[in-house]
Amino acid sequence: MAKVTIDGFETEVPDGTTILNAARQIGGDIVPPAMCYYSTLKGSGGKCRTCLVKVTKGSEKDPRPMPKLVASCQTTVMDGMEVANITSEEVTKARAGVVEFLLLNHPLDCPICDQAGECSLQDLAFEHGAAGTRYEFDRRTFEKIDIGPYIKLHMTRCILCYRCVFVANQLTDQRVHGIIGRGDHAEISTYIEKAIENDFSGNVIDVCPVGALTDRTFRFKSRVWFLNPMDAHRDCPTCSGKAVVWMYGKEIYRVTARKDQNGEVHDFICNTCRFHTKSPDQWTIEGARQIDRHSVISQGHYSENAQTVR
Amino acid sequence: MGRKLLLEHAHVPGINTYEVYRKHGGYRSVEKALKSMTPDEVVEEVKKSGLRGRGGAGFPTGMKWSFLAKPEGVPRYLVCNADESEPGTFKDRYLMEKIPHLLIEGMITSSYALGANTSYIYIRGEYSWIVFILEKAIKEAYAAGWLGKNIMGSGFDFDLYVNPGAGAYICGEETALIESLEGKRGNPRIKPPFPAVKGLWQCPTVVNNVETIAAVVPIVNDGGEEYAKIGIGKSTGTKLISASGNINKPGVYEIELGVSVEDFIYSDEWCGGIKNGKRIKACVPGGSSVPILPHFLITKTAAGENRLMTYESLADGGFATGSMLGSGGFIVYDEDQCIVRNTFNFSRFYHHESCGQCSPCREGTGWMEKVLWRMENGQGKMSDIDLLADIAKKIEGNTICPLGDAAAWPVSAAIRHFREEFEWHVNEPKACMERNYGLVKEPVAAGV
Ligand SMILES: Cc1cc2nc3c(=O)[nH]c(=O)nc-3n(C[C@H](O)[C@H](O)[C@H](O)COP(=O)(O)O)c2cc1C
Numbered sequence: 001m002a003k004v005t006i007d008g009f010e011t012e013v014p015d016g017t018t019i020l021n022a023a024r025q026i027g028g029d030i031v032p033p034a035m036c037y038y039s040t041l042k043g044s045g046g047k048c049r050t051c052l053v054k055v056t057k058g059s060e061k062d063p064r065p066m067p068k069l070v071a072s073c074q075t076t077v078m079d080g081m082e083v084a085n086i087t088s089e090e091v092t093k094a095r096a097g098v099v100e101f102l103l104l105n106h107p108l109d110c111p112i113c114d115q116a117g118e119c120s121l122q123d124l125a126f127e128h129g130a131a132g133t134r135y136e137f138d139r140r141t142f143e144k145i146d147i148g149p150y151i152k153l154h155m156t157r158c159i160l161c162y163r164c165v166f167v168a169n170q171l172t173d174q175r176v177h178g179i180i181g182r183g184d185h186a187e188i189s190t191y192i193e194k195a196i197e198n199d200f201s202g203n204v205i206d207v208c209p210v211g212a213l214t215d216r217t218f219r220f221k222s223r224v225w226f227l228n229p230m231d232a233h234r235d236c237p238t239c240s241g242k243a244v245v246w247m248y249g250k251e252i253y254r255v256t257a258r259k260d261q262n263g264e265v266h267d268f269i270c271n272t273c274r275f276h277t278k279s280p281d282q283w284t285i286e287g288a289r290q291i292d293r294h295s296v297i298s299q300g301h302y303s304e305n306a307q308t309v310r
Numbered sequence: 311m312g313r314k315l316l317l318e319h320a321h322v323p324g325i326n327t328y329e330v331y332r333k334h335g336g337y338r339s340v341e342k343a344l345k346s347m348t349p350d351e352v353v354e355e356v357k358k359s360g361l362r363g364r365g366g367a368g369f370p371t372g373m374k375w376s377f378l379a380k381p382e383g384v385p386r387y388l389v390c391n392a393d394e395s396e397p398g399t400f401k402d403r404y405l406m407e408k409i410p411h412l413l414i415e416g417m418i419t420s421s422y423a424l425g426a427n428t429s430y431i432y433i434r435g436e437y438s439w440i441v442f443i444l445e446k447a448i449k450e451a452y453a454a455g456w457l458g459k460n461i462m463g464s465g466f467d468f469d470l471y472v473n474p475g476a477g478a479y480i481c482g483e484e485t486a487l488i489e490s491l492e493g494k495r496g497n498p499r500i501k502p503p504f505p506a507v508k509g510l511w512q513c514p515t516v517v518n519n520v521e522t523i524a525a526v527v528p529i530v531n532d533g534g535e536e537y538a539k540i541g542i543g544k545s546t547g548t549k550l551i552s553a554s555g556n557i558n559k560p561g562v563y564e565i566e567l568g569v570s571v572e573d574f575i576y577s578d579e580w581c582g583g584i585k586n587g588k589r590i591k592a593c594v595p596g597g598s599s600v601p602i603l604p605h606f607l608i609t610k611t612a613a614g615e616n617r618l619m620t621y622e623s624l625a626d627g628g629f630a631t632g633s634m635l636g637s638g639g640f641i642v643y644d645e646d647q648c649i650v651r652n653t654f655n656f657s658r659f660y661h662h663e664s665c666g667q668c669s670p671c672r673e674g675t676g677w678m679e680k681v682l683w684r685m686e687n688g689q690g691k692m693s694d695i696d697l698l699a700d701i702a703k704k705i706e707g708n709t710i711c712p713l714g715d716a717a718a719w720p721v722s723a724a725i726r727h728f729r730e731e732f733e734w735h736v737n738e739p740k741a742c743m744e745r746n747y748g749l750v751k752e753p754v755a756a757g758v
Pocket residue numbers: 362363364365366367368369371374391392393394395396479480481482483484485517518519520522523711712713716
C-alpha cells in the first residue's frame with residue numbers, strides 16, 4: 001500500500017495505482033479531468049494531456065519533486081508522494097492550454113450535435129477553458145462518414161483520444177478501424193471505409209468523449225436532456241444485457257451501456273441490445289438511472305420523480 | 311589536423327567493398343572482441359571511453375548499455391537508428407554511403423557486447439539507395455564469415471537486417487521506431503517502461519545512432535582510455551558535424567570535440583568562412599530543434615569565453631544564451647537571411663511531422679506554423695509575437711515525446727534573440743514581402 005496526498009487530501013491505495021485513480025478514490029473537485037484514459041480499455045490514456053498534475057514530492061524515500069508535469073493517468077503513486085492538482089497554478093495554466101488546444105480545431109457545433117449535454121469536451125471547456133479563442137484561422141474539416149448502418153463518424157469533432165481504436169482492438173473480433181495520417185490531419189478511418197460489422201462495434205459510440213461517433217438510429221431524434229434514462233435489463237445471449245434505455249413517454253429512443261460516475265462503461269453491450277431492442281416490452285425496467293455527472297442530463301432529476309425506485 | 315577515427319579511410323577508392331575495407335584494418339574490432347574479450351569487457355571499454363549518444367540527446371552510451379535488462383531466456387536486441395531526418399543533419403547518410411562496413415562492424419561488436427543475436431538497422435525510407443548499399447555490404451560480411459552462425463568459431467551467432475521506414479521524422483524517436491519496426495503505426499510509446507526493459511517485441515532493447523555504433527569500432531580497437539584522451543571533459547572522442555548554410559565549404563566533417571566554434575566556422579580545414587565575404591548573423595549548432603544563437607553568442611559565450619564544439623560549451627548559458635550540440639547539424643546564416651522565414655520553415659516541418667497523439671503538439675504545431683506564415687507574409691500583428699511564445703511554452707514539457715519540445719524551442723529561441731526582427735515584420739508588411747530582414751539595419755558587434 002502507498003500513502004499519497006493530493007491537494008492536501010490523503011488516501012491509501014495499493015501499489016501500482018495511478019495518481020488519477022487515487023484521486024478518483026478521494027473524489028470531488030481534485031479529480032483531474034481525463035479525456036482519453038478509460039479504465040476498462042487496456043493501453044488507453046497518456047494522449048490528451050488534460051490530466052497533467054504536479055508531483056511536488058516524489059516519495060518518502062526520494063522526496064525530490066518531478067521536474068515536469070506528469071500525466072496522472074499514467075504515473076503510478078509512490079509511498080509518501082504529494083501531488084498538486086487544482087492547487088497548482090502551473091497545472092491549471094497548462095490545463096487551460098490543453099483545453100485551448102483541444103478546442104482549436106473543434107467546430108463548436110454543440111447546438112446541432114447529438115452529444116451535447118453528455119459531452120466530456122463541453123464539460124471540460126466549461127470548467128477549465130476560456131470564454132474566447134485566440135485562433136484566427138480556418139478550422140480543419142472532414143467529410144462525414146457512415147460507418148455501416150448504425151454509426152456516424154464526424155471526424156471534425158474528434159479529439160483523437162484513440163478510445164474507439166482500443167474498443168475495436170479489444171472488444172471486437174477483428175479490427176477494421178484505426179487511425180491514418182499524422183498530426184492534425186490524422187483521422188479515424190475504417191480503411192477503405194469498410195463498415196464496422198461485428199456484435200460490439202456500437203460501443204465506440206459510448207466511449208467517444210465527444211460527438212465524433214454517434215448512433216445513427218438516434219441522430220437528431222431528441223436532445224438527451226429531454227429523455228428519461230432508465231436502468232433496464234434483458235436476457236441477452238451475447239452480452240450482459242444490462243443497459244440504460246432512454247425513454248420519452250412510453251417510447252425508447254435509444255439504448256446505451258451504463259456509465260459509472262467517471263463516465264466509464266464496465267459492461268459493454270452488444271449491437272442487438274443497442275440498435276434492435278427498442279420496444280419497452282423487450283426490457284425489464286429497473287428504475288430511473290441516477291446520473292452523477294454534472295452534465296445537463298442530470299438536471300432533469302428524474303430519479304426524484306420516478307415511479308419505480310431501485 | 312585533427313585525428314579521424316570514423317572517416318579516416320572515407321576517401322580510399324573502393325572502401326565501400328569488403329576487400330578494401332578489410333585491407334585497411336576492417337573487422338579488427340570483431341576479431342579482438344570475440345577472441346579476447348568477454349561481452350562485459352567490451353561494455354567496460356565503452357564506459358571508459360566516455361562515448362555519448364550521437365543521435366541528439368548525448369546520453370552516455372556505456373551507461374545506457376549497462377541499463378539493459380537481462381532476464382533469462384528472453385532475447386535482447388540492438389537497433390541502429392538510421393532514421394536521420396532532423397533538418398540540417400546528414401552525417402549518418404555520409405557514413406553509410408561511404409563506409410557501410412564500418413556500421414556493420416560496429417553492429418557486430420556492439421551486439422556481442424549486449425548479447426543480442428539479432429539486430430536491425432532501421433533506415434529512413436528516403437535513403438532508399440543506401441538500403442542497397444547496406445544490403446550488399448551485409449551479404450559480403452556473411453560471405454566472409456563475419457555474420458551468421460558461430461562467427462569465427464566463437465560460438466556467437468548473429469544476424470543483421472536492414473529495415474527501411476516509410477519516411478516519417480517521428481520514427482527517429484526510439485519508441486516510435488520500435489513500433490514501426492514491429493510493423494505498426496509509428497507512434498511514440500508512453501514511458502516507462504523504457505526500451506532497456508521492454509523494447510522491440512516487448513524484449514530488452516538498446517537503440518543507438520549510426521555514429522554511436524560506428525564509434526564502438528575504434529573504441530574496441532584502441533581501448534576506451536585512448537578514445538577518452540581526445541576531447542575535453544565529458545565531451546570525448548570525435549564527432550561528425552553536418553555543416554550547411556551560407557558557408558564556403560558545406561559538408562560532413564569529423565572533428566575532435568573541443569575545436570573552437572570560431573575555428574570550425576572560419577578555418578579552411580572546415581567551413582572555410584562565410585560565403586561571399588558576408589557577415590554571420592546566426593547559427594543553429596545542433597540540428598533544427600536546438601535553439602538558434604545570434605551572432606554575438608556563437609563564438610563566445612555570454613560570459614565572454616571562447617565557445618567550443620563540446621556538449622558543455624555549446625550549452626553554456628542554458629537556453630537563455632546557449633544552445634546544444636544535438637545531432638551536430640550545424641547551420642550557418644549570413645547577414646541576408648530572415649529569421650522569421652527560417653522559423654516558419656522549421657515550424658512547417660514540425661507541424662508536418664507531429665504524429666498527432668497528444669493534443670499540445672498536434673494542435674500547437676499547426677497553430678504556430680499558421681501564425682508564422684501570416685507574419686512572414688506581411689499579415690502579422692504585434693500580439694502574434696507573444697502569442698507564439700505562449701503557444702511554445704504550453705507545448706514544451708507537456709507532451710509524450712520530445713518532438714513537442716523540438717517544435718517549441720526554435721520558436722522560443724528565435725523570439726528571444728530576434729524579437730526586433732519579428733516586430734519589423736509587423737511594422738513593415740510591404741517590405742517584408744519584398745526582401746528579407748538582414749543585418750543591414752542592425753549594429754554588428756566588432757570583430758564578427
Ligand atoms: C522526434 C525525434 C526524432 C529523432 N530522430 C532521430 C534520428 O533520426 N536519429 C537518431 O539517431 N536519433 C533520433 N532521435 C533520438 C532517439 O530517440 C534516441 O535518443 C537515439 O537514437 C539514441 O541513440 P544514441 O544514444 O546513440 O544517441 C530522435 C528523437 C526524437 C524525439
